[in-house]
Amino acid sequence: MRLGSYAIYTIRMLDNSHTAPLSLYLHVPFCGTRCTYCAFNTYTNAESQIPAYVAALCNELYWLGSAVQQPLHTLFFGGGTPSLLSPSQIANILATCRAAFEVLPDAEITLEVNPISVTGDYFEQVRALGVNRLSIGMQSAHSGELRLMARDHDVEAVPRTVRAARAAGFENLSLDLIFALPYQTLAMWLESVQAALALQPQHLSMYALELENGTPMTRDVGRGRLPLPDDDLAAEMYEVADRLAAQNGLFQYEISNWAQHGKECRHNLQYWHNLPYLGVGAGAHGYANGIRYSTVRPIPQYIARAGGQSAPLPFPFTAAVEAHEPIDAQTAMLEHLFTGLRLVRQGVCDSDFQARFGVSLLAQFGRPFAMLRDQGLLRQEGDTWRLTDAARLISNRVFAALF
Ligand code: SF4
Structure with a gap:
């Protein structure tokens, strides 16, 4: 459904989730290179637009925050590669969040990090700004698999990034891995899991490869150029990884996520508890006030719309919202x-x-x-x-x- 006019919704919801604290997702749609499996709304060679994008994002946050009653208890910089933002740009965004919303003192503030682009100095600066959780895109401990995925980092970059983050004082680290990759054997997968566990993360996400429409990997698998593990092998990979994670003190709490007790991702729990969350940035999704919505995807259009807003709109709309759908009680x-x-x-x-x-x-x-x-x-x-x-x-x- 296109957003034509900003009607004030008076949906009578049986759902009482409107009283819960909110989560805020901030989308950063910039990447250094494009991974072969990725279908996210992200763009390469677009870094010159980052300053205008951050200004538009702050404007969107300002007007959205002016319409919100509930406090924020989680913020999540996702992407894309949010660590392409400079510490001063992150400072600007967080200062706008704190001015426009009530951010609870113990809010979980996560930054997704690609292991290529960050140094100890960078980590110290973003930690001083209040970022207290890092989600590091490891994906594999095999250089051949990283090349196949066109990841822009090598195997050694991950432990180096984890060491730098710990030295800067981060105590809540999450690593991401992907399994059921082309040519992957059980032994190769276990080496990646063991390499991740050896870094003693507080949280580990392990996703089966998803073949999204339009990606190079999907095309090559479809044409028979890349063989995938069969379902039985993928199931074995999952079962063995679950056992290894548990032996290392990480317990499964969600289909694709394992954590030390108390280190479950509070932001993602908001989604899984089906509680309201706000999404800002290009191509972000949100669900609040009984409405599911998404924002315009191309960066220039986002900058024009979000940056051009000059008055509040009925919650949870902003000028960047492109599509929305009321969620009735049965759907909820x-x-x-x-x-x-x-x-x-x-x-x-x-x-x-x-x-x-x-x-x-x-x-x-x-x-x-x-x-x-x-x-x-x-x-x-x-x-x-x-x-x-x-x-x-x-x-x-x-x-x-x-x-
Ligand atoms: S770094 Fe992440 S968002 Fe960027 S292209 Fe790779 S998978 Fe996609």
Whole structure:
């Protein structure tokens, strides 16, 4: 749906999530090079636009913040490569956030980092600004795999980056890995997992390769130029990585995420708890006040629209919002299940569901839940429902059955 006029929505939601603290995602759509598997809204050779982009982002934040009541408890600089922003640009953005919103004193503030572009001095400066969590794109410990993905860093850059971050005082580090890559064997994958665990991160994300439309990797796999591991091998990679992570004190809390106790990503938990979040920047997504929305994707259009706003709009709109959709109660309940069941330890609790939506989980979804339980894909303990271990790898099948 295109945003034609800024009507004030008066959707009567059963959902009471509007009282929760908010999360804020800040999209930074600049990268040094383009990875072969990437379908994110990000651009290369566009660094000259960063100053104008930061100015537009700050203007968007200013007007959005002026319409917000709830405090922010997480901020996440994602991309793209947010570490292409200078410390003074990050300082400018964070100062605008603190002026426009109430940022809680213990807010989690994450910066995504590519291991190529950062030094100890950079880490010290952004830590002094309040950034307290780093998410480092490791992806693999094999130089051949990094080349295949067209990553712009070498294997040694990751431990060097982790050492520099620790020396600057960061105590909450997350690493990302990708498995089921072309030509990847179980032994190669385990070497990457062991290399990541040897760096003792507080948090580890391990994603199966997703073949997104339009990427070079998808094209080459489609033409038979790149062989992928079969499903059984991918499942074995996942199971073994889960065991290794647990042996090293990282416990799975979401389908693709492991953490030390207390170091789960609070920002991403906001998504998985289906609670409201704001998205700013080019091609960002948000969900607040019963409305899911996205902003315009090309950088020049974003700069023109966000930078040109000169008055507040009804929450959660800004001039950069390009599309939006009201989320009705039935959709909100389904999304609550899709995101909540991803939390493999926590699951979805009937009493929480009732408190939020005013209706019993089993009254709404009793039949598919019983069927999925009988198929060994859901398990019930008291009034909590969780994916079984077997279902973690085929969660889409579970979610499809709930429609
Ligand atoms: S660094 Fe990240 S956002 Fe940039 S091209 Fe690679 S995968 Fe995409």
